[in-house]
Amino acid sequence: MKILVVGDVLLDTDLSGDAGRLSPDAPVPVVDVDVVQRRAGGAGLVARMLQIDGHESGLVTVFGSDDAAGLLRAELDGITVTSGPSGAPTPVKTRVRAAGHPVVRFDEGCAKPPVPECTADMLAALESADAIVVADYGRGLTANPDLRAALARQLGRIPVVWDPHPAGADPIPGVTAITPNLGEALRFTGVEGTGTQAAASAAEVLLARWKSRAVVVTLGEQGALVAAHGTLPQVVPAPRVPAADPCGAGDRFASSLAVNLAAGLAVDAAAQAAAEAAASFLAAGGVSALFAPPPDEPRELNVPGLDALNIARRTREAGGTVVATGGCFDLIHAGHARTLAAARRLGDCLIVCLNSDSSVRRLKGDSRPIMGEEDRAELLAALECVDAVLVFDESTPEEAIARLRPDIWVKGGDYAAEDLPEAKLVSSWGGRTVTVPYIPARSTTKLAAALAKVG
CATH class of the missing domain: 3.40.1190.20 (Ribokinase)
Incomplete structure (x- = not known):
């Protein structure tokens, strides 16, 4: 053309x-x-x-x-x-x-x-x-x-x-x-x-x-x-x-x-x-x-305009705090929204590390995910508290975290920080792993079961 x-x-x-x-x-x-x-x-x-x-x-x-x-x-x-x-x-x-x-x-x-x-x-x-x-x-x-x-x-x-x-x-x-x-x-x-x-x-x-x-x-x-x-x-x-x-x-x-x-x-x-x-x-x-060579970095989100790694870099260069969290986010519900909003308040940008479709299947079986990664990513990106999304294929997010190098890694309160394998990685560059309140009444599993009952 x-x-x-x-x-x-x-x-x-x-x-x-x-x-x-x-x-x-x-x-x-x-x-x-x-x-x-x-x-x-x-x-x-x-x-x-x-x-x-x-x-x-x-x-x-x-x-x-x-x-x-x-x-x-x-x-x-x-x-x-x-x-x-x-x-x-x-x-x-x-x-x-x-x-x-x-x-x-x-x-x-x-x-x-x-x-x-x-x-x-x-x-x-x-x-x-x-x-x-x-x-x-x-x-x-x-x-x-x-x-x-x-x-x-x-x-x-x-x-x-x-x-x-x-x-x-x-x-x-x-x-x-x-x-x-x-x-x-x-x-x-x-x-x-x-x-x-x-x-x-x-x-x-x-x-x-x-x-x-x-x-x-x-x-x-x-x-x-x-x-x-x-x-x-x-x-x-x-x-x-x-x-x-x-x-x-x-x-x-x-x-x-x-x-x-x-x-x-x-x-x-x-x-x-x-x-x-x-x-x-x-x-x-x-x-x-514009003329810089493309970086050798992990696969990015397939929704144009959401460059997670560059957002993290620019936030850090401006002296801000980079916050990241991760998960499957298969059916996004109010519990997710509250957890993400709480995470965003901890810093100057929030990046969500999102399990790809193949990663979700390895973790949860062939019936999952219910929603494809592009739809999940687009819904997350539409939330005001989310600045960018990074899709990863591995079963755990360590490789994506190592590339992002967040100052704060956030998980829902149903985890103990010392039990997370990524906590040691984050602490290696002086970062912190923290938890935010978890809402047990909301879960993807319960929501999927309720949807199944109504066909």
Whole structure:
């Protein structure tokens, strides 16, 4: 599948290090920079995301003629780029981070440029795409009339997703989906308010104004609102993940939306997949971790966006307490919910180590589990007190615990801590094993027996 990205590119630079002292000249932190990382930003980041996902990725854009443009081209190595001259300096955005936290950003070459020309090759590149993402960053390319006409000719043949910018051109009428975030949607329309009601009102205005087939307003951790002609607005949820830096999440959403639309999904299902992809992107570390090699870790939950190991790492890096518990959770009942809520109050995140289907069968016989692991995992993840789920295949959770290295391992009060084989493992890195109140009147066995009586 070839996904073509059309839009403005810029050079992102991250300067990272520790800040353990203040400057003698002013009360500001001194960052001892030890890592300099450059990457293509804007439409270039979208193209790189698609390439990393294994898609054939192309980019139609324009470049300046300065030194920064040379660095930017180098960061796009491996992507098929069709380009023309921008007639303006290369925009460079430099972020300074101390211990992983943003301190300041300064921009260069970001004054409003003239509308660039488009070459014949740039226009011809649109003809071979299976889907197009227009990543407008307000640098004038999407205002070019020849490009707009060429994009209009693709409508109806392939999905066209338009990620708009307040300083950019209006999307062309008839695009498949437009993806402003909530702040942008309110700014475009003048609608006031917050949350889904404001998003729905703004989306209704944008549908009428831009005449797109759908408007998908991204809502951060609340997911996205999908609005289309003749249907009620639909909110698609996003998995809850910690995110110190949301940079790139909108790009990840738009690229995933285009891929899923090209695969034949309806816009609401494609938006749900895109919300999960954006959450997974942030849970894995966001842009800063985009090019890191995949870790050699145990099998993860088959529900996108719930990366237990990365949530544990990020919580620990932020100085928080990682709490974990485990079990089969075959039929989730009130006793489970109370135990999990009590466990979550012990720290800053709660990760549930969940026995896989094969593990449950070894422990409880061929008639169990009653519910499959994906359903059990999804129900657990839906609980407000659960931050992530990690599925393991072994009969006991020691291997998963060793990878997570929780500060606190929790079991229900029907266990004695000294009788748990994992207690010694947890104590080996200074962790503690504790119990929380158990509710004997609630149990999966009793619930299964009651269900059997009613057929």
